Amino acid sequence: MKMHTIGTGEYGVMFGEGKLLKTRPLGAGVAVIIQDIKSKTSGLVHVALPDSHLAPERARDNPGYFADTPIPILLEAFADSGLKRDPSDYTVKLVGGANVIDRHRAFDLGTRVVNAVKETLETCKLKVAAQEVGGRFSRSVTIHVESGEVEMIAPGRESKFI
Numbered sequence: 001m002k003m004h005t006i007g008t009g010e011y012g013v014m015f016g017e018g019k020l021l022k023t024r025p026l027g028a029g030v031a032v033i034i035q036d037i038k039s040k041t042s043g044l045v046h047v048a049l050p051d052s053h054l055a056p057e058r059a060r061d062n063p064g065y066f067a068d069t070p071i072p073i074l075l076e077a078f079a080d081s082g083l084k085r086d087p088s089d090y091t092v093k094l095v096g097g098a099n100v101i102d103r104h105r106a107f108d109l110g111t112r113v114v115n116a117v118k119e120t121l122e123t124c125k126l127k128v129a130a131q132e133v134g135g136r137f138s139r140s141v142t143i144h145v146e147s148g149e150v151e152m153i154a155p156g157r158e159s160k161f162i
Helices: 056-061 070-080 109-123
Strands: 002-006 011-015 019-023 030-036 041-047 091-096 128-133 140-144 149-153
Touching: 002 011, 002 041, 011 019, 011 070, 019 041, 030 070, 030 109, 030 140, 041 070, 041 109, 041 140, 070 109, 091 109, 091 149, 109 128
Parallel strands: 002 019, 091 128
Antiparallel strands: 011 041, 019 140, 030 041, 030 091, 140 149
């Protein structure tokens, strides 16, 4: 099995058999998963903050860090690989957006990131097929690229496929 781990603000696309895409723990961050099941292609980005306007230089150097910049980049990577499909052909899943540290929801960063991701997806005409977001516990994700299965792992809990 070939595995690629995506850190905070990173993104990647994998094609074919025997491959795994994985995140590090998400916390308030959100894993945005875009898949074309027919071609066995999965894209993943670990979004940390809602809006690139907060830090334009960082957004230029690391566009995956913000909710409004990496999704078009993933779609462009899909198109560059020959997947010039209608947005309705893609399956989108979201995981994360927890309020792990902010128990009193003073900043509510997880919810803000989830909402910003959804706004960007809507702009790109993509619909969320499944999500495991919110709560007070961190998660990580493993994508089995060939089958399209998305496994959500949370400490102290059983893994779950979404």
